[in-house]
Amino acid sequence: MKSILKVGAILAVVATLAVATMGTALAQTSTPPEFRGFKGAIASVSPNGTSLVLTTKAHGDVTIQLTAQTKYKAPGLPNATLAVFEAGKRAAFLVDANGVALHAYLIPGPLHVQRGGTVTVGGYVAGTSITLASKQGDLSTFVITGVTQVQFKQGTTAVNDGSHVLVIAQRDPATDRLTAKAILVFAGSPKGPPDGAGGPPPPPGKGPG
Amino acid sequence: MKLWLVVVVAVVGAACTSAAPAPTATPTPTFTPTETVTLSLVTPTATATSVAETPQAFLLKVLAPQDEAVVTTASIQVRGETIPSAVVTVNGQIVEVDADGQFQVTLTLEEGPNVIDIIATDEDGNEVAVELVIFRAPR
Numbered sequence: 001m002k003s004i005l006k007v008g009a010i011l012a013v014v015a016t017l018a019v020a021t022m023g024t025a026l027a028q029t030s031t032p033p034e035f036r037g038f039k040g041a042i043a044s045v046s047p048n049g050t051s052l053v054l055t056t057k058a059h060g061d062v063t064i065q066l067t068a069q070t071k072y073k074a075p076g077l078p079n080a081t082l083a084v085f086e087a088g089k090r091a092a093f094l095v096d097a098n099g100v101a102l103h104a105y106l107i108p109g110p111l112h113v114q115r116g117g118t119v120t121v122g123g124y125v126a127g128t129s130i131t132l133a134s135k136q137g138d139l140s141t142f143v144i145t146g147v148t149q150v151q152f153k154q155g156t157t158a159v160n161d162g163s164h165v166l167v168i169a170q171r172d173p174a175t176d177r178l179t180a181k182a183i184l185v186f187a188g189s190p191k192g193p194p195d196g197a198g199g200p201p202p203p204p205g206k207g208p209g
Numbered sequence: 210m211k212l213w214l215v216v217v218v219a220v221v222g223a224a225c226t227s228a229a230p231a232p233t234a235t236p237t238p239t240f241t242p243t244e245t246v247t248l249s250l251v252t253p254t255a256t257a258t259s260v261a262e263t264p265q266a267f268l269l270k271v272l273a274p275q276d277e278a279v280v281t282t283a284s285i286q287v288r289g290e291t292i293p294s295a296v297v298t299v300n301g302q303i304v305e306v307d308a309d310g311q312f313q314v315t316l317t318l319e320e321g322p323n324v325i326d327i328i329a330t331d332e333d334g335n336e337v338a339v340e341l342v343i344f345r346a347p348r
Contacts, residue, residue, distance in 0.1 A: 037279050037322065037344030058277065071321065092322035094279070094344045103321025107342070112301040112326040116334030135334050166330055168298050181301055186332065 039092040074106035076173040108173035154187035
């Protein structure tokens, strides 16, 4: 009986050591995340196109490896290639554990625009366009298409000169053209610009002189 | 015979419990919505300030997801907070803001980087925008 207990104890010690070693090994070989994402501004692209340096806020300068398998995407450019990923432009990359980019995406500034203001005099042409003056006096013109929705809020029933509206639009990165997806019309008017600063321009033919 | 087997099992079991590595290294990319992005302004040209400094400020707080998160899911829920009267769009889609100023919407993700534009506008025409990039990794 004593000998059986001895053998059992030895086996227990051996098993304990084996498990402990295995646990340590597992802890030491913890794999890094399989994929990582980076966004930032392109600092440089290597002459042979096999890598680029991205300046990021979170990680500083990061070297991204590029291969023939890297997929390039740029809004407004259906067949984007590395050629459009120029220094100074903003981009995002999904890379694998070796730093090789699987996906490259050019960020062409905001694609979605939401702007409030008052409709300038003659600035609304149903089905065609709408021009707003922001409270700072900046003018923005939006194209109206057949799918543009006009929503009347707070008892409003029409878009008139001086109407308080909010336009939700999409920006075409290739042309910078703003296409209205929705026009929300509100009662009253937003807090206007300071006296003499901006505001709807006078109607044609009614200017000074 | 039975006794030493019991001893071995007991000791090995205890060893497994104590020697097993803590589950800190997770190979599957996940995101944790621990970081919030808060922007607030009094005028459209003002820089971001804390809510405490400008109690009347118009704010947009994105609660989830975290910017630059890597996920493997095909969709993601965007949650945030603003003033109740604000108009909020997420990638150009108007989302409902409840009486507490909370909003949420679920977006479909493509593999690779996905840009999410969140914009809030108040009734004075002030606008606050947050841009997130979420990475969907292959499974």
